[in-house]
Amino acid sequence: MGETARTTKLLLDLSDRAQGGANHAKRQALSETVQILDMARRFYLAFFLAHPDKLTERVQVISKTTGEVREALISADHLLTWAEAVTVETRAHPDPLPDWNFSRAFPDFPNRYRRSVIKDCIGKARGYLSQMKTWQASGKKKGRPGTPSAANLPTLYAGTFSLELDGLDLRQSFVRLKVYHERAWTWLNYPTRYNRYFEARRTEPGWEQKSPKLVLSKQGAAIHFLQTKEIKAKKIVESKQDPDLVTVAVDLNVKFPAVITVRQHGRIIQTRFVSDQGLDQHRFKHLKRVSRKQWQSGKAVKGERANQRLWQHIKRHNLDSAHKTARTIVEVCEQYPGCVLVFERLRKITPKGGSTSRRTNRKQANQLRGKINQLAKEKAYTQGIVSCETNPHGTSQYCSRCGKMGMRFMSRHGQRIPSRGGKLFFCSNCQYECHADWNASVNIHRSFYHEMHWQPRPKKSG
Numbered sequence: 001m002g003e004t005a006r007t008t009k010l011l012l013d014l015s016d017r018a019q020g021g022a023n024h025a026k027r028q029a030l031s032e033t034v035q036i037l038d039m040a041r042r043f044y045l046a047f048f049l050a051h052p053d054k055l056t057e058r059v060q061v062i063s064k065t066t067g068e069v070r071e072a073l074i075s076a077d078h079l080l081t082w083a084e085a086v087t088v089e090t091r092a093h094p095d096p097l098p099d100w101n102f103s104r105a106f107p108d109f110p111n112r113y114r115r116s117v118i119k120d121c122i123g124k125a126r127g128y129l130s131q132m133k134t135w136q137a138s139g140k141k142k143g144r145p146g147t148p149s150a151a152n153l154p155t156l157y158a159g160t161f162s163l164e165l166d167g168l169d170l171r172q173s174f175v176r177l178k179v180y181h182e183r184a185w186t187w188l189n190y191p192t193r194y195n196r197y198f199e200a201r202r203t204e205p206g207w208e209q210k211s212p213k214l215v216l217s218k219q220g221a222a223i224h225f226l227q228t229k230e231i232k233a234k235k236i237v238e239s240k241q242d243p244d245l246v247t248v249a250v251d252l253n254v255k256f257p258a259v260i261t262v263r264q265h266g267r268i269i270q271t272r273f274v275s276d277q278g279l280d281q282h283r284f285k286h287l288k289r290v291s292r293k294q295w296q297s298g299k300a301v302k303g304e305r306a307n308q309r310l311w312q313h314i315k316r317h318n319l320d321s322a323h324k325t326a327r328t329i330v331e332v333c334e335q336y337p338g339c340v341l342v343f344e345r346l347r348k349i350t351p352k353g354g355s356t357s358r359r360t361n362r363k364q365a366n367q368l369r370g371k372i373n374q375l376a377k378e379k380a381y382t383q384g385i386v387s388c389e390t391n392p393h394g395t396s397q398y399c400s401r402c403g404k405m406g407m408r409f410m411s412r413h414g415q416r417i418p419s420r421g422g423k424l425f426f427c428s429n430c431q432y433e434c435h436a437d438w439n440a441s442v443n444i445h446r447s448f449y450h451e452m453h454w455q456p457r458p459k460k461s462g
């Protein structure tokens with residue numbers, strides 16, 4: 001049993017009004033809201049840090065099921081009630097603490113926002129206090145934990161936001177947000193870039209909605225919707241007992257970002273090559289340009305960014321490619337429910353030799369492998385598929401058929417030219433010839449089932 005989470009972004013349309021977006025005042029209102037919430041958070045953070053005893057108070061708790069009374073740390077809900085009682089003016093509590101009068105400092109603050117702020121601060125203050133405690137206990141002089149910052153993304157609880165979906169025409173939909181504008185709290189409507197992909201994710205069964213967050217950046221504004229899902233999956237150790245177990249092995253590479261093989265009963269039953277669609281070449285072209293410009297303009301200026309657009313483009317391409325490849329891997333896994341996804345443990349590779357652009361390109365390609373690995377695992381887990389990593393020892397050097405050492409080669413005029421980066425693999429023991437990446441992918445299965453020169457590890461004496 002486990003839980004997985006994901007976020008879906010809903011972009012707010014803050015473009016010019018003529019094109020149907022919101023005006024500048026609305027954008028201004030959002031940043032003002034973020035500012036005032038940060039200020040409120042600063043207030044409560046200072047408040048809680050001034051009352052550390054209350055945060056760590058032990059209270060009597062009565063168990064609802066057994067009726068047992070035991071001592072436990074005060075819960076966040078009780079702290080919230082206490083904090084509101086001593087800082088907020090109400091009919092029941094007419095005079096809060098004179099130094100900590102929230103109602104006077106922040107008049108008309110919506111109580112939903114106030115509660116989200118208080119909850120946030122309880123977590124931050126408690127984390128800080130416990131870090132402080134361990135640091136003091138360690139007796140070290142360095143590494144004193146810094147005071148927590150008050151800035152955070154505003155959480156939108158019910159009552160501060162509503163999503164208005166205008167019938168079938170999804171483009172007409174907008175979000176109503178409670179914002180702080182011109183020293184007053186008001187409701188404002190923001191047009192959204194609502195689309196059918198968002199709708200499909202929002203309404204997908206099995207996912208539970210959590211409170212969304214408002215994320216404001218330089219480029220635009222978005223609401224991030226958090227969803228969680230319960231996952232039921234067997235442990236790998238249990239799955240290994242099953243004689244009909246299907247394993248899906250993935251070899252991550254450059255030209256073929258993923259070579260997927262599926263094995264059951266000791267036989268390969270499916271193979272899939274995922275091509276990079278020329279991404280490597282394309283990236284190299286751009287990186288050559290970057291390094292040439294760098295060379296022409298001399299030493300880089302510290303604190304200044306160069307070629308920003310180009311780097312953005314490269315990053316976007318990489319991420320998109322990683323998502324698509326990971327998706328393909330999961331699509332293969334979905335055909336075999338209860339299968340196990342196997343990767344080889346990625347090595348740390350430092351590119352050497354070649355031009356600067358070539359080394360940077362290798363570096364990017366290695367990072368892409370890591371990204372594909374991570375995304376595929378996450379995407380597979382939401383489908384209840386567990387993944388694991390195997391020892392990468394010799395996966396590309398040994399023959400997947402007989403297990404003897406073979407060689408990688410290039411084919412030139414019908415002749416085998418040995419080369420480390422060769423596309424093909426040849427085994428001189430059994431005369432077997434195949435695609436090198438495919439051979440590695442099959443070897444990952446062998447490594448998973450401990451069929452490849454696997455010996456029990458000698459017990460360390462002493």
Ligand SMILES: [Zn+2]
Nearest residue numbers: 399402427430
């Ligand atoms: Zn062989």
